[in-house]
Amino acid sequence: MSAKVPAGKKIRSNHVDIVQVAQHAGVSPATVSRVANGQSTVAKHLAKRVWKAIEELGYTPNPQARALVSGRSRVLGLLVSEITNPFFPELMQSFEDVAGEHDFEVMIGSTNYNRERAKLFIRRLVQRRVEGVAVMTFRAESHLLDELVAQDIPLVTIDVSANSARSLVLEVDYAYGIDQTIQHLALLGHRRIGFASGPLPHLTNVRRRDAFLNSVKKIGLSAQNTPIFIGDHTFEGGTLAALHFLKCKPRPTAIVCSNDMMAIGVLRVMTERGIRVPREVSVVGFDDIHLAEFTNPPLTTVCMSRQELAHAAFRGLEQLWAGSSPDSNNSIRVRTGLVIRQSTDPPLELADSLRTRSRSRKVKVRSAAI
Amino acid sequence: MSAKVPAGKKIRSNHVDIVQVAQHAGVSPATVSRVANGQSTVAKHLAKRVWKAIEELGYTPNPQARALVSGRSRVLGLLVSEITNPFFPELMQSFEDVAGEHDFEVMIGSTNYNRERAKLFIRRLVQRRVEGVAVMTFRAESHLLDELVAQDIPLVTIDVSANSARSLVLEVDYAYGIDQTIQHLALLGHRRIGFASGPLPHLTNVRRRDAFLNSVKKIGLSAQNTPIFIGDHTFEGGTLAALHFLKCKPRPTAIVCSNDMMAIGVLRVMTERGIRVPREVSVVGFDDIHLAEFTNPPLTTVCMSRQELAHAAFRGLEQLWAGSSPDSNNSIRVRTGLVIRQSTDPPLELADSLRTRSRSRKVKVRSAAI
DNA sequence: TTGTATGCGTTATCAC
DNA sequence: GTGATAACGCATACAA
Numbered sequence: 001m002s003a004k005v006p007a008g009k010k011i012r013s014n015h016v017d018i019v020q021v022a023q024h025a026g027v028s029p030a031t032v033s034r035v036a037n038g039q040s041t042v043a044k045h046l047a048k049r050v051w052k053a054i055e056e057l058g059y060t061p062n063p064q065a066r067a068l069v070s071g072r073s074r075v076l077g078l079l080v081s082e083i084t085n086p087f088f089p090e091l092m093q094s095f096e097d098v099a100g101e102h103d104f105e106v107m108i109g110s111t112n113y114n115r116e117r118a119k120l121f122i123r124r125l126v127q128r129r130v131e132g133v134a135v136m137t138f139r140a141e142s143h144l145l146d147e148l149v150a151q152d153i154p155l156v157t158i159d160v161s162a163n164s165a166r167s168l169v170l171e172v173d174y175a176y177g178i179d180q181t182i183q184h185l186a187l188l189g190h191r192r193i194g195f196a197s198g199p200l201p202h203l204t205n206v207r208r209r210d211a212f213l214n215s216v217k218k219i220g221l222s223a224q225n226t227p228i229f230i231g232d233h234t235f236e237g238g239t240l241a242a243l244h245f246l247k248c249k250p251r252p253t254a255i256v257c258s259n260d261m262m263a264i265g266v267l268r269v270m271t272e273r274g275i276r277v278p279r280e281v282s283v284v285g286f287d288d289i290h291l292a293e294f295t296n297p298p299l300t301t302v303c304m305s306r307q308e309l310a311h312a313a314f315r316g317l318e319q320l321w322a323g324s325s326p327d328s329n330n331s332i333r334v335r336t337g338l339v340i341r342q343s344t345d346p347p348l349e350l351a352d353s354l355r356t357r358s359r360s361r362k363v364k365v366r367s368a369a370i
Numbered sequence: 371m372s373a374k375v376p377a378g379k380k381i382r383s384n385h386v387d388i389v390q391v392a393q394h395a396g397v398s399p400a401t402v403s404r405v406a407n408g409q410s411t412v413a414k415h416l417a418k419r420v421w422k423a424i425e426e427l428g429y430t431p432n433p434q435a436r437a438l439v440s441g442r443s444r445v446l447g448l449l450v451s452e453i454t455n456p457f458f459p460e461l462m463q464s465f466e467d468v469a470g471e472h473d474f475e476v477m478i479g480s481t482n483y484n485r486e487r488a489k490l491f492i493r494r495l496v497q498r499r500v501e502g503v504a505v506m507t508f509r510a511e512s513h514l515l516d517e518l519v520a521q522d523i524p525l526v527t528i529d530v531s532a533n534s535a536r537s538l539v540l541e542v543d544y545a546y547g548i549d550q551t552i553q554h555l556a557l558l559g560h561r562r563i564g565f566a567s568g569p570l571p572h573l574t575n576v577r578r579r580d581a582f583l584n585s586v587k588k589i590g591l592s593a594q595n596t597p598i599f600i601g602d603h604t605f606e607g608g609t610l611a612a613l614h615f616l617k618c619k620p621r622p623t624a625i626v627c628s629n630d631m632m633a634i635g636v637l638r639v640m641t642e643r644g645i646r647v648p649r650e651v652s653v654v655g656f657d658d659i660h661l662a663e664f665t666n667p668p669l670t671t672v673c674m675s676r677q678e679l680a681h682a683a684f685r686g687l688e689q690l691w692a693g694s695s696p697d698s699n700n701s702i703r704v705r706t707g708l709v710i711r712q713s714t715d716p717p718l719e720l721a722d723s724l725r726t727r728s729r730s731r732k733v734k735v736r737s738a739a740i
Numbered sequence: 741t742t743g744t745a746t747g748c749g750t751t752a753t754c755a756c
Numbered sequence: 757g758t759g760a761t762a763a764c765g766c767a768t769a770c771a772a
Binding site: 385387388389400403404406407431432434435436437438439440 | 749750
């Protein structure tokens with residue numbers, strides 16, 4: 001008979017529930033549910049009353065209950081490589097934004113190139129009953145995705161396909177931006193262009209390199225004038241690439257990098273050696289990470305729009321939910337485009353005759369593309 | 371009597387549920403629940419059998435059902451300023467990691483300094499019934515948090531307190547790192563040190579500035595030798611600050627910035643003007659964002675550990691859940707510390723006599739602190 | 741068109 | 757210690 005309440009136990013939420021709303025509006029819970037879910041089968045005057053009650057009571061449906069009964073969690077997964085790589089934050093934000101607009105929550109995880117870590121995150125994804133996951137990792141860690149595939153969870157990947165009927169791959173059109181790059185360099189007068197590649201086990205890097213090879217072939221450059229260095233997409237890899245190209249004879253007058261971090265590494269070596277960029281050597285990156293605007297000089301680079309990527313990924317998921325036939329067009333294209341900043345100029349030999357033109361070009365901080 | 375199944379309707383999950391496990395193990399669902407939740411009141415041999423069944427069937431409890439009945443969503447909110455600011459990704463990752471270890475999911479949102487956006491995110495947080503939120507935004511947008519406070523949701527903030535009984539503020543010890551900085555500069559021989567502040571409406575910036583003022587006073591510098599410029603924590607703000615200090619007479623030999631982005635802006639101006647850093651002017655940042663290692667030269671800066679911040683935030687939430695008395699020690703301290711890289715050197719006047727020492731110092735890429 | 745009743749998968753409250 | 761059974765808040769099949 002003690003009045004003692006089990007401390008901190010019955011702290012039931014102060015949230016209004018559907019029954020209260022129903023009473024307040026003088027209708028049944030079912031009707032409230034229908035109104036809240038935008039079903040048109042409710043009489044106008046009733047719907048109005050229900051909305052009023054909802055407003056007045058500040059009712060917000062309990063997502064857990066909703067998920068439980070509908071079998072749909074309204075949670076998505078987003079897997080990225082590493083969160084400290086400046087490429088990804090924008091992607092994450094864009095993806096959260098689209099998802100949010102469609103009333104989805106997103107669980108974000110980064111592999112940090114660590115299998116265990118990825119495995120753990122993926123486990124949490126399936127436990128949370130995600131309705132789909134965007135694998136924005138540019139890597140073929142397909143066996144990591146097995147658990148997802150086994151659960152038949154819709155999957156959107158980049159470049160490399162998961163082996164699942166309910167998956168779809170985003171095809172990045174590397175060729176377009178790289179073509180622009182090479183033509184930009186050719187126009188400036190460059191005839192010896194080095195390429196700093198990423199690790200070739202990864203399909204994405206093979207594609208970037210092949211696009212490069214293809215583009216330089218188009219403008220008639222020989223293999224000896226298009227040396228390739230295999231790096232690892234890190235800053236250090238960039239420094240190594242720079243040192244490599246510096247030793248090449250003849251030395252390339254322009255260096256195209258497979259990502260921005262390597263380009264930044266190249267920039268550093270050049271600065272340290274007193275080699276002026278772009279006067280003595282032009283440098284081009286890839287990705288257009290936020291940072292590229294703040295390097296010294298600002299980096300000319302190929303932009304792969306994170307926003308476009310994120311939107312494409314979400315659209316892909318939608319297609320999968322709609323059950324698009326797997327063999328139709330289950331790939332979505334994502335474009336790329338050159339952003340010209342200040343790390344490219346005519347090669348030294350041609351510089352004087354073009355100096356004026358080049359200087360005027362430098363005025364614009366960001367010449368848009370895409 | 372048609373066999374036609376409402377297409378795509380009854381796609382009930384293929385997840386094993388607690389009842390199946392119970393049957394498989396020959397016990398009641400309640401027992402399975404107890405085992406799964408680690409209650410010690412279950413007989414050993416039964417527990418063993420249950421675990422076996424769980425393994426064999428690959429059972430994972432449905433979080434939605436769990437949340438529904440327990441009233442605990444196991445979801446946390448994390449609010450940051452802007453995701454493209456390199457300070458935050460690491461913070462986000464660390465926070466997700468701690469949270470994950472404790473079986474919490476986290477919803478991440480960034481304000482982008484946009485009220486509407488923040489408002490929207492916060493609404494989603496309360497709809498999702500988050501059990502707590504970390505407001506890592508360094509800003510006093512307290513009225514934005516009203517909705518959270520009204521719902522009595524535990525809140526952890528930085529520097530500035532939310533007006534809620536269930537909140538707690540992380541006190542960053544700016545003074546420690548800034549003291550180290552000034553002493554480092556003084557040791558190098560600097561007697562004229564400029565400070566590029568962030569916008570002063572924000573308490574965090576006031577604190578940083580005050581810490582600076584305090585530190586320079588300690589080494590006996592006059593106000594005229596410690597000019598202050600009020601910037602805005604952006605790259606552009608940094609360039610403005612640099613231009614300002616360049617015009618000061620006497621010109622400061624060292625510039626301390628309230629954050630790294632401004633320092634990077636300073637670096638840029640100096641490079642453009644042909645003023646060598648650190649030979650002619652030393653530059654120090656604040657935050658130690660990832661990027662600081664890759665600037666030219668690598669930036670000496672004050673590190674505020676994102677990991678420490680994230681852990682502190684989570685600990686704070688735990689304290690709040692435990693119901694620590696609000697007046698006890700409801701503030702948690704976070705340390706800072708100087709990371710010496712290569713953007714600081716003795717001032718030009720003293721340079722020759724110290725050249726050797728300075729060069730040897732340059733060898734280490736990252737001299738740790740904290 | 742509206743209301744009633746059932747079930748989603750789990751934990752909590754009882755008896756046993 | 758263990759097992760029935762009743763919530764949790766909602767959507768929905770079905771009855772009205």
